[in-house]
Amino acid sequence: MSEEKKLFKVTIDNITVDVEPGTTILMAARKIGGDVVPPAMCFYSKLQGSGGKCRTCLVRVAAGSTADPRPMPKLVASCRTTVMDGMVVENITNPAVLEARKGVVEFLLLNHPLDCPVCDQAGECDLQDLSYEHGSQGTRYEFKRRTFERIDIGPYIQLHMTRCILCYRCVYTANQVAGNRDHGVLDRGDHAQIATYVEKALDSNMIGNVIDVCPVGALTDRTFRFKNRVWFTKPVDAHRNCSCCSGKVRLWMRGDDVLRVTARKDQWGEVEEWICNECRFEKKKVSDWVIEGNTKLDRHSVINAGHYTNVVKPKETFKDVMKGRDPKLLMDIHEVSQVNTVDLNVLPGPATAATFNGNPNATGTNVTDVKQGTGRNLAGTDTTNAH
Amino acid sequence: MGRKVLLDKAHIEGIRYYDVYRKNGGYAAVEKALKMAPGDVVEEVKKSGLRGRGGAGFPTGMKWSFLAKPEGVPRYLVCNADESEPGTFKDRYLMEFLPHLLIEGLIVASWALGSNRTYIYIRGEYAWIVDILEQAIAEANQAGFLGKNILGTGFDCQIYVQRGAGAYICGEETALIESLEGKRGNPRIKPPFPAIKGLYDCPTVVNNVETLAAVVPIMNLGGEEYAKIGVGKSTGTKLISACGNINKPGVYEIDMTQSVEEFIFSDEYCGGIANGKRLKACIPGGSSVPILPANLLLKTAKGEQRMMTYESLADGGFPTGSMMGSGGFIVLDEDQCVVRHTLSLARFYRHESCGQCSPCREGTGWMEKILTKLEYGKGQMSDIDLLWDIQRKIEGNTICPLGDAAAWPVAAAIRHFRDEFEWHVTHPEEAQVRNFGLAHYADPLEVAVG
Numbered sequence: 001m002s003e004e005k006k007l008f009k010v011t012i013d014n015i016t017v018d019v020e021p022g023t024t025i026l027m028a029a030r031k032i033g034g035d036v037v038p039p040a041m042c043f044y045s046k047l048q049g050s051g052g053k054c055r056t057c058l059v060r061v062a063a064g065s066t067a068d069p070r071p072m073p074k075l076v077a078s079c080r081t082t083v084m085d086g087m088v089v090e091n092i093t094n095p096a097v098l099e100a101r102k103g104v105v106e107f108l109l110l111n112h113p114l115d116c117p118v119c120d121q122a123g124e125c126d127l128q129d130l131s132y133e134h135g136s137q138g139t140r141y142e143f144k145r146r147t148f149e150r151i152d153i154g155p156y157i158q159l160h161m162t163r164c165i166l167c168y169r170c171v172y173t174a175n176q177v178a179g180n181r182d183h184g185v186l187d188r189g190d191h192a193q194i195a196t197y198v199e200k201a202l203d204s205n206m207i208g209n210v211i212d213v214c215p216v217g218a219l220t221d222r223t224f225r226f227k228n229r230v231w232f233t234k235p236v237d238a239h240r241n242c243s244c245c246s247g248k249v250r251l252w253m254r255g256d257d258v259l260r261v262t263a264r265k266d267q268w269g270e271v272e273e274w275i276c277n278e279c280r281f282e283k284k285k286v287s288d289w290v291i292e293g294n295t296k297l298d299r300h301s302v303i304n305a306g307h308y309t310n311v312v313k314p315k316e317t318f319k320d321v322m323k324g325r326d327p328k329l330l331m332d333i334h335e336v337s338q339v340n341t342v343d344l345n346v347l348p349g350p351a352t353a354a355t356f357n358g359n360p361n362a363t364g365t366n367v368t369d370v371k372q373g374t375g376r377n378l379a380g381t382d383t384t385n386a387h
Numbered sequence: 388m389g390r391k392v393l394l395d396k397a398h399i400e401g402i403r404y405y406d407v408y409r410k411n412g413g414y415a416a417v418e419k420a421l422k423m424a425p426g427d428v429v430e431e432v433k434k435s436g437l438r439g440r441g442g443a444g445f446p447t448g449m450k451w452s453f454l455a456k457p458e459g460v461p462r463y464l465v466c467n468a469d470e471s472e473p474g475t476f477k478d479r480y481l482m483e484f485l486p487h488l489l490i491e492g493l494i495v496a497s498w499a500l501g502s503n504r505t506y507i508y509i510r511g512e513y514a515w516i517v518d519i520l521e522q523a524i525a526e527a528n529q530a531g532f533l534g535k536n537i538l539g540t541g542f543d544c545q546i547y548v549q550r551g552a553g554a555y556i557c558g559e560e561t562a563l564i565e566s567l568e569g570k571r572g573n574p575r576i577k578p579p580f581p582a583i584k585g586l587y588d589c590p591t592v593v594n595n596v597e598t599l600a601a602v603v604p605i606m607n608l609g610g611e612e613y614a615k616i617g618v619g620k621s622t623g624t625k626l627i628s629a630c631g632n633i634n635k636p637g638v639y640e641i642d643m644t645q646s647v648e649e650f651i652f653s654d655e656y657c658g659g660i661a662n663g664k665r666l667k668a669c670i671p672g673g674s675s676v677p678i679l680p681a682n683l684l685l686k687t688a689k690g691e692q693r694m695m696t697y698e699s700l701a702d703g704g705f706p707t708g709s710m711m712g713s714g715g716f717i718v719l720d721e722d723q724c725v726v727r728h729t730l731s732l733a734r735f736y737r738h739e740s741c742g743q744c745s746p747c748r749e750g751t752g753w754m755e756k757i758l759t760k761l762e763y764g765k766g767q768m769s770d771i772d773l774l775w776d777i778q779r780k781i782e783g784n785t786i787c788p789l790g791d792a793a794a795w796p797v798a799a800a801i802r803h804f805r806d807e808f809e810w811h812v813t814h815p816e817e818a819q820v821r822n823f824g825l826a827h828y829a830d831p832l833e834v835a836v837g
Contacts, residue, residue, distance in 0.1 A: 052576035053744045055784050074783040080576045103780030107749035140773060143756045166742060185571065185742070188554070190752040192742030 008085040012036050012059075013093045025078035025089055026057055030268060036091050037268075039101075039130050041108070041215050042167035043079035044270055050172050051079035054165065055104045056130060060097050063088040075100055098134070105135040108165050111146045111190065112216070114139065119163065121217030123230040126269060127165060146190065153196050156208060156222050156281045161193045164218035170194060170210035177274050178204035194218070205244055208280040212263050212271050223281050224252075224260040233259055234351050235295035240288060245276040250295055251286075255352035258284045264295075389642040390616055392604035392624050393597070397484050403519065405526035408487040416606035417532055420495040421540050428499035432602060434610030436622035440477075441467060441558075441595030442673065442713040443788075444697050453582040454500055455590040463591040464502035465567065466493060466599055468509040468516075469551050469558040473674040473735060474715030477626035478596035480638040482509075482516050485600070486523035490546065492599035494532060495606055497544045500592055505546045508563050511553040520548050555739035559787045560593040561585075562741065573743045574787035595713075597626055617643040621696035625711070631669075631718035634658035643696045647671070648685050650695055651718060664720035668804075671700050672712020674732050675792030677799030678725070679709050705795070706802070725807050726818075729800040730758040736793035747790040750781040754797055761808060764815030771808045775801055 007018040010028045013036040019028045027045065029037045038059055043051030051057075057079045061072040066086030075097060078089070091097055109131055116122040148161035166185070171194065174183035182202050186195045196202060202210075211219050233252040240247045252260040261280050263271035283289065401407040408414075420428050433448030454462060466489070470478040482489055489507075497505045509517055524546050527533045535543045549567055551557045557566045561575035564586050585591025601623055605613045614622045621643045630636045633651065635658040641650065650656045651666065660666050666681045687693050688707035693700065697711045719728065737751040757774050760766045778794040778801075785791070801808060811818040 052786060055744050055746055058784060077576065077786075100780065100784055104745055104784065107745045107753075107780070110749040110753060141753065143753075165745065166748065168743075187742070188556070189737060189740040189742045190748050192748070 006085075008083050008087070010083045010087045010089065012089045013091050019083060021083075023083050025059060025061075025076075025081050025083055025087075026051075028083050029078065029089075029091065038078045038091055039126075039134065040079055040268075041126055041130065041165060042169060044169050044172070044213055045268075046270060047169060047172040047176060047213070050167075050169055052077045054108065054167055056101055056108070056134070058097060058100050058104070060090045060094045061087060062090050062094075101134050102136060105131050106140070109135065109139065110141050112165060113145060113147075113162055119217045120220050120225050121163075121214075125217060126215035148193065152222065153200075154202050154207070156277065157202070157211060158220050158222050158225060159194065159196075160218055160220070162218075163216050164194055165216055166192055166194070167215055169213040169215070170219055173210050173213050174202065174204075174207065177209050178202065178206040183207075183210075205276050205278070206274055208277045209263065209271065209274050211280075212265070215269075221260060221281070223284070227259050228254055232351070237264065237292040237295050238289035239292060240279065240283065240290060242276060242279050245279060246273045247275070247279060248273055249275055249279055249289075251289060251291075253286075256286060258286055258289070389640070389644060390624065391640045391642075392608070392613075392616070393481070393488070393600055393626065394485070394638075394640045403484060403486060403523075405487060405523070405530060408485075409530070412607075413487055414491055414527075414530075414532055416491055416603045417494045417498075418538065420498055420606050421538050421542065425499045425501060428495065428606070431610040432499070432605055435605045435613040436620060437598065437601055437605060437613070438621070438697065439595060440597035440601065440625065440713070442472070442675070442710075444711060447594065447598055450582070450594075451496075451500060451592060453580075454592055455583045456501070457590070460589050461503065462501050463586045463589055464493065464497050464500050464505045465560075465563065465586060465591060465593045466505070466507040466596060467558060467560065467563060467593050468507050468513070468596050469563060470513075470596070470713075471510055471555040471558050471739075472713050472715055473732070474628065474630055474670060474717040475673045475713045476628045476630075477638050477714055479513060479516065480628070481596055481600055481626065482513070483519060486516075486519050487527070488600045488603055489520070489596055490523050490527050490533075492602040493546055494527075494537070494544060495602050496592075496594065496599055497546075498542060502592075503543050503545070505544060506567060506586075507546060507548045508557070508567055509548060509550055510558075511551045514550070517548050517550055524548070554741075555735075556741045556787070556789060559789065562787065563593060564591060573741050574789075576786055618694065618696050619698060621698060621711075625695075625714055627695070627714045627716050629657050629716040629718070631716075632661045632664060632720035632723065633718050634661050641695055643694070645695045646685075647693045647695055647700075650716075657716075657718065660718065660720050662720075664722060666718065667721045667723060668719045668725065670709070670715070670717040670719075670796075672710045673715030674717070674735065675788075675795060676710040676712040677705055677708075677795050678719075678728075678803065679799070680803045683707050683803070705799070709799070724762075725800050725804040726758065726762050726811050729797055730755070730762050732796045733758050733793070736789070740789060740793070744786045744790070746781045747785045747793065750777050750790070751793045753777055754793070758797075761811050762818070764811065764818045766808075766812050766815075768809065768812055771801060771805065771812075 005020060008021055010017055010019055012029050012032060015032050015036060017028055017032050019031060026038055026040060026043060038057035040057045041054035043057065055077060057077055058075040059078045060075055063069040064072060064087060065084030108127060112127065116128055122128060151159045153159050171184055175181060182196050182200045184195065186193055211221050233254050236251045236253055238249055238251045248264060249261050250264045251258050261283060263273060263275045265271055396402055396411050399407060399411060402411065429448060429451045432451060437447045438444045439447055468478055468482060493505050507520060524533060531537065533544055533546060537544060551566060554572050556562045556574065557572040559574045560581055561577065562572040564581060565575065566572035567586060581591040581593055583590060616623050624640050624642045627639050627641055629639060639656050652659045668678050668680050669684045670676060670678045685693060687702045700709055700711045702708045733755040737755040740747045740751045742748045754774060754777055757770050761770055774797060778797045781790045782794040783791065
């Protein structure tokens with residue numbers, strides 16, 4: 001083994017962490033966890049070159065390093081700034097950072113329609129979370145917002161540029177994961193748009209991943225659009241043998257129906273492994289999958305009435321860090337809007353319409369006992385759905 | 388009479404062509420530089436105290452010495468001729484009338500930096516200048532100053548001219564590099580800086596046309612001699628492109644010993660305000676820098692005479708000062724409306740924002756809409772505060788300086804001319820039919836004209 005690498009000490013909001021050289025401030029903060037992690041709308045750790053664009057992750061560097069403890073003159077994008085040994089970073093402890101972030105949220109929402117109730121992404125939208133946590137109550141914008149026609153790119157994906165915040169994630173995905181350049185940005189400034197050149201359908205087998213990386217409802221799954229609200233569906237982890245991807249997916253079920261298939265996302269909203277179009281769009285039967293068990297819901301999810309497992313609770317020092325203020329956590333959103341009072345995690349099977357209509361114990365009839373988490377292959381055992 | 392070292396030969400008939408240029412002492416700097424070690428040339432530029440003429444005023448010698456020199460990796464020199472700043476047209480003059488001066492400077496700089504492939508990235512609208520430059524390059528090739536084994540030193544260098552497609556943002560050095568590579572002209576996130584990872588991920592230096600042209604007199608005179616021109620840290624000469632309501636718009640070379648008052652009112656330079664009007668305000672360094680009202684333009688907040696130097700123009704910081712910028716000197720007379728003027732700048736920045744990062748993309752459009760509202764008599768008092776808040780949230784929060792450049796003119800206009808904005812709110816009808824502003828800002832020093 002090579003000699004041990006020297007680790008850099010970084011202090012973010014009074015919490016110190018050791019990270020490897022070359023780590024960005026954002027990734028160091030994710031190592032700490034909790035609410036000292038700056039929000040990121042455009043950065044995606046699995047996409048090379050992403051980040052730096054949305055400016056929501058701005059932080060102040062109070063001391064550059066031990067060797068050069070001068071503060072940085074401007075706020076920096078934490079997703080693209082690498083740490084130095086002895087760096088001191090202020091995120092939520094600095095009012096200027098919060099103020100700048102509030103400004104960025106306002107800019108992002110400027111041309112974004114405020115019609116979450118009719119948007120398919122509502123409930124799992126990064127921008128919705130962000131504006132709840134960091135935005136202000138009303139808008140100061142009184143002009144017409146830019147609008148675009150909806151475009152179907154291929155049989156599976158719909159693009160609605162009106163909702164796009166130009167994070168460029170899908171462009172990087174199309175380049176790096178799907179591996180073709182039919183997809184990019186046209187025009188510039190506030191009329192810039194994501195486009196497939198000459199409306200070309202994207203025919204790569206991995207292109208469905210652009211739906212997963214999209215932080216807003218600009219790229220949506222045509223096989224799922226308006227079939228259901230996400231908070232009424234129950235996520236279940238499943239896998240299958242797939243020739244072109246790992247086959248590890250998340251099924252979004254209602255009753256015995258698989259309504260949607262997505263990749264598995266981690267607590268930062270990033271997919272764990274890319275999945276192919278066949279898994280995502282073609283395999284909509286329970287019998288196609290090996291069910292592994294309930295998905296553990298984390299802080300990033302508003303779909304499950306505050307019944308989270310895996311919640312990263314703020315550290316003990318958090319109250320000191322916030323100077324006595326109570327943290328405003330996403331999980332508190334249920335005090336504001338009672339989206340769903342059913343505890344899906346303790347249900348033995350997928351929910352049905354009856355579950356939400358006054359009979360919280362009603363479940364699907366012929367699905368594995370996912371509560372025990374044993375996991376059983378349904379293929380062959382399911383006589384109603386198999387063929 | 389200020390000293391001239393760049394434009395001193397501009398009046399000679401046919402100086403655009405190699406034979407005439409050579410006869411008048413051209414390419415002496417190349418002959419001198421190629422006898423020196425590259426490091427010594429960099430030292431000489433360092434000694435001259437030359438500062439970047441593109442806007443930021445960063446010391447050129449320092450920039451050159453930051454260039455990484457890893458083994459086996461080519462290094463590039465790129466000349467930034469994407470001069471798109473409203474009010475700035477000095478590089479155009481230089482390239483159009485003295486193309487060989489730029490080529491000569493480029494050869495010297497390429498030698499100093501070890502660049503075998505040097506690019507001139509020129510603004511797309513300067514289509515006819517491309518022909519002039521390419522002809523000059525062909526002539527230099529023929530004379531043996533470019534190509535293989537220049538002057539028997541074994542140094543190869545070739546210069547290529549690349550036309551941009553008319554985007555202001557491509558004047559930002561990393562966006563320029565992206566565009567030169569054939570990609571969409573989006574600025575890169577720094578660090579890494581181009582000196583480490585620039586064109587094709589190789590170490591790159593990007594310099595303005597005037598900066599590279601100034602290398603020629605530095606070689607001819609010697610760094611120390613060049614540093615004697617000018618005042619303090621503002622060494623050498625600077626081209627100022629004067630425009631607006633003045634009697635003699637044009638490109639002037641100053642040696643930075645002039646005061647602003649002298650520059651505007653003396654017959655040697657701008658020749659005073661046109662049509663016998665009075666001076667109201669001025670943008671001293673191209674559209675991105677803060678506008679100054681007449682009283683703060685001629686005298687600093689401390690009551691000292693304001694000089695045409697980097698330091699004096701920046702005196703007082705942004706509250707009471709401005710910047711030398713790229714030398715686009717825009718003069719406004721008493722009839723000009725600051726609100727309308729700010730609107731046209733905001734419209735420019737909205738149109739030129741690349742759309743990559745959100746504060747600039749959304750903020751510039753928002754500012755333009757509010758300014759349109761104010762200008763056409765539909766505004767409210769709260770809009771002025773809103774405008775102030777928006778610019779504050781754009782400034783410093785963007786990837787590249789275009790966000791700052793869009794925010795500063797709006798900030799300065801509100802800071803210095805707030806009651807003109809308020810007048811637009813309180814007199815909506817008048818604001819629509821009459822396009823003047825408030826004349827009481829004009830000429831507090833009562834410099835008699837006409």
